[in-house]
Amino acid sequence: MKAGNFDFNDLNNIDLKNIGNAPLPIRVMVLVLLSALLLGGGYWFFIKDQIERLHQVEAREPPLRQQFETKQRRAANLDAHKEQLEEMRRNFGTLLRQLPNQTEIPNLLVDVSQTALSAGLEIELFRPGNEVRRGFYAENPIRLRMKGNYEQVAHFTSGVAALPRIVTLHDINLRPDQGSHRLTIEATAKTYRYLEGSDG
Numbered sequence: 351m352k353a354g355n356f357d358f359n360d361l362n363n364i365d366l367k368n369i370g371n372a373p374l375p376i377r378v379m380v381l382v383l384l385s386a387l388l389l390g391g392g393y394w395f396f397i398k399d400q401i402e403r404l405h406q407v408e409a410r411e412p413p414l415r416q417q418f419e420t421k422q423r424r425a426a427n428l429d430a431h432k433e434q435l436e437e438m439r440r441n442f443g444t445l446l447r448q449l450p451n452q453t454e455i456p457n458l459l460v461d462v463s464q465t466a467l468s469a470g471l472e473i474e475l476f477r478p479g480n481e482v483r484r485g486f487y488a489e490n491p492i493r494l495r496m497k498g499n500y501e502q503v504a505h506f507t508s509g510v511a512a513l514p515r516i517v518t519l520h521d522i523n524l525r526p527d528q529g530s531h532r533l534t535i536e537a538t539a540k541t542y543r544y545l546e547g548s549d550g
Contacts, residue, residue: 461517469506
């Protein structure tokens with residue numbers, strides 16, 4: 351089978367040592383084959399590894415980008431966070447000042463008692479309990495049992511909330527008083543004391 355002056359059977363007669371004297375189509379074919387071998391070998395030994403590394407780096411990009419954006423947002427909000435922290439410190443200091451010290455507890459007990467009396471409640475039980483330590487502060491519970499109407503109870507609770515020191519009411523139980531139009535209120539009032547030298 352011949353193509354122009356080239357006979358494909360001549361491929362069997364190629365002398366690789368003297369390829370420069372071979373017909374032009376054979377030289378072109380040999381050059382194409384050598385180029386393909388060089389390109390294929392180059393891809394296999396060099397480019398393939400580089401492409402795999404590129405895919406690995408590309409796979410790491412989204413989480414790294416997300417990390418960067420998160421850190422960038424935090425850095426942008428750093429001043430706002432510092433201001434919030436300073437505001438929290440100020441608020442904490444204000445709250446600490448509302449906790450009575452040891453010498454103020456007796457006066458605070460009197461204040462709670464006076465608040466009940468000024469509301470018009472009849473005090474049946476006013477029993478301070480043992481102090482309970484809780485971290486940087488201590489609770490001072492007072493068991494209360496009083497009698498009065500709804501308005502007097504409401505006046506008492508709002509009066510307790512208005513005290514200059516923190517006092518909270520817990521375990522409130524309201525029930526009708528037998529034989530009258532009044533209520534019996536039982537509750538535990540808790541005052542709090544800051545423990546000096548506490549780790550917080």
